[in-house]
Amino acid sequence: MARIFKPSKQLKSRKHASSSKQLGHFIGHVDKYDLQLKGIVSNPHNKVAFVPGVMVGEKVKVNAVSYTDKVIQGEIVDILKASEKRIKPQCGHFEKCGGCQLQYMSNEQQTLEKSFALQQLLAKACNLNQSQSEDIWQAPVESDAFGYRRAARLVTWWSDKPTGDERLQLGFREEKSKQVVDIKECPVLAPDLVDVALKLKATLLKVETATSVTHIQLFSLPNYTAVVVRITDPQSSRAKHKGKVVKTPLEGITPVTTHSIPTSLKEALVDFAEQQDIHLIAELDDQQFDVLRAHLSANQLQLQYQADQLKFDFTAKDFIQVNAEVNDKMIAQAMDWLNPSSEDTILDLFSGVGNFTLPLAKRAKHVIGVEGVFNMVKQLKHNAELNGLTSVEAYQADLSQFDEKRPPKWLKPIDKLLLDPARDGAFAVMQTIPKLKPKQILYISCNPTTMVRDIKLLISAGYQLKKAGILNMFPNTSHVEAMVLLEK
Numbered sequence: 001m002a003r004i005f006k007p008s009k010q011l012k013s014r015k016h017a018s019s020s021k022q023l024g025h026f027i028g029h030v031d032k033y034d035l036q037l038k039g040i041v042s043n044p045h046n047k048v049a050f051v052p053g054v055m056v057g058e059k060v061k062v063n064a065v066s067y068t069d070k071v072i073q074g075e076i077v078d079i080l081k082a083s084e085k086r087i088k089p090q091c092g093h094f095e096k097c098g099g100c101q102l103q104y105m106s107n108e109q110q111t112l113e114k115s116f117a118l119q120q121l122l123a124k125a126c127n128l129n130q131s132q133s134e135d136i137w138q139a140p141v142e143s144d145a146f147g148y149r150r151a152a153r154l155v156t157w158w159s160d161k162p163t164g165d166e167r168l169q170l171g172f173r174e175e176k177s178k179q180v181v182d183i184k185e186c187p188v189l190a191p192d193l194v195d196v197a198l199k200l201k202a203t204l205l206k207v208e209t210a211t212s213v214t215h216i217q218l219f220s221l222p223n224y225t226a227v228v229v230r231i232t233d234p235q236s237s238r239a240k241h242k243g244k245v246v247k248t249p250l251e252g253i254t255p256v257t258t259h260s261i262p263t264s265l266k267e268a269l270v271d272f273a274e275q276q277d278i279h280l281i282a283e284l285d286d287q288q289f290d291v292l293r294a295h296l297s298a299n300q301l302q303l304q305y306q307a308d309q310l311k312f313d314f315t316a317k318d319f320i321q322v323n324a325e326v327n328d329k330m331i332a333q334a335m336d337w338l339n340p341s342s343e344d345t346i347l348d349l350f351s352g353v354g355n356f357t358l359p360l361a362k363r364a365k366h367v368i369g370v371e372g373v374f375n376m377v378k379q380l381k382h383n384a385e386l387n388g389l390t391s392v393e394a395y396q397a398d399l400s401q402f403d404e405k406r407p408p409k410w411l412k413p414i415d416k417l418l419l420d421p422a423r424d425g426a427f428a429v430m431q432t433i434p435k436l437k438p439k440q441i442l443y444i445s446c447n448p449t450t451m452v453r454d455i456k457l458l459i460s461a462g463y464q465l466k467k468a469g470i471l472n473m474f475p476n477t478s479h480v481e482a483m484v485l486l487e488k
């Protein structure tokens with residue numbers, strides 16, 4: 001899984017959901033969507049009922065899965081009158097896989113509805129009238145609905161069947177379950193990744209020691225396809241502790257007993273990498289082995305993507321934006337909206353490996369990147385060097401623990417600010433940001449709810465919304481990302 005910073009103090013979610021026994025089934029109409037495009041369905045209980053998988057205008061029979069005083073979480077029992085806009089899901093695994101739950105809606109419709117839901121949310125939270133809201137609202141940033149994912153992580157599930165294809169399931173988890181959907185296709189993945197995953201599965205099935213493979217990460221990069229095969233020693237205390245190996249002791253499984261990759265598996269992986277002409281990294285605990293270059297490294301081996309005519313080295317553990325097309329357009333839009341000039345000092349909070357820091361540094365006088373994961377800070381410094389950008393400073397900091405009384409080194413006068421936080425948003429630093437007096441703030445968000453919470457603070461400190469729009473980074477899923485520009 002990509003490494004992103006996890007603060008030590010996690011916010012706890014409040015749940016008071018009760019059992020649904022008393023509510024049972026009801027019939028209702030789908031009136032509108034929430035932000036995740038769950039339908040909001042009329043019901044006889046005088047509550048707001050959220051139901052995934054339904055479309056506005058439909059008449060549906062719903063099972064109330066849980067409820068509180070005001071809210072019902074429901075599931076479809078039957079669609080009694082379907083919307084004319086409902087389409088056939090493209091992926092054969094749609095019913096089971098937890099991945100792309102909006103495939104019954106065209107990409108155009110998804111983008112329209114996500115955009116509308118966010119526009120409504122912002123207008124309400126920021127007290128915008130219709131004309132103000134229309135003035136700031138911008139066209140969505142989009143990509144193709146399929147083939148857009150350049151990175152994915154698949155899990156394995158080994159059964160105790162001695163032979164046959166069913167011995168290994170390789171794919172994504174089923175929705176709300178630990179079961180693995182054995183993928184035969186995955187239309188949202190870049191086509192080279194589906195091809196390599198299916199071929200790798202066939203190879204692993206032939207190798208007895210391959211049962212120690214627990215995960216596979218796939219990367220479709222500009223000049224090559226890369227695969228990271230994660231091997232876990234079933235005997236290691238770490239593996240047992242994490243419960244990441246097969247759940248029960250299986251007969252016929254050869255445990256990895258030393259800190260080396262089993263020879264038969266290593267040989268099969270070398271052959272596979274040669275035949276497929278891919279970059280293949282085998283990872284055992286924290287050691288990585290580049291199977292073709294026979295290069296063993298305790299540091300993670302470098303991969304590379306490109307954007308804005310810059311090179312970004314990263315490792316399989318680092319966060320990268322998975323939709324390359326949306327990422328390119330998002331960077332272009334960010335540079336257009338924030339308009340960095342050779343006079344500007346710019347702060348980039350939650351900077352990752354420098355996805356925005358470096359494009360800013362190409363255009364601005366000075367850029368300061370701040371990121372929680374130490375290795376990504378190192379990677380950002382390395383990436384600045386790789387691209388010959390000398391005007392970049394990078395700092396490690398936990399931005400959820402910000403204490404104004406002990407100002408950190410990165411807190412300096414700035415002209416502009418870009419921030420791209422994880423789902424929790426940036427509440428802790430929000431109080432301080434207005435004191436730095438940036439003329440413009442560009443907020444990129446993967447969680448509109450925390451974004452709205454944060455920008456309300458900026459608005460009360462005298463900033464105004466100038467532009468806003470959605471970034472449809474994950475078509476066919478309920479995720480929605482947003483970009484908002486505020487000015488003093």
Ligand SMILES: C[S@@+](CC[C@H](N)C(=O)[O-])C[C@H]1O[C@@H](n2cnc3c(N)ncnc32)[C@H](O)[C@@H]1O
Pocket residue numbers: 003004005006007319320321350351352353354355356370371372373376397398399400401420421422446
């Ligand atoms: C959505 S990613 C964006 C990264 C980068 N801007 C990009 O476009 O690739 C959010 C980043 O914030 C970092 N992060 C999350 N919580 C953090 C915190 N509390 N303090 C500092 N960084 C944090 C994550 O490690 C991750 O790199």
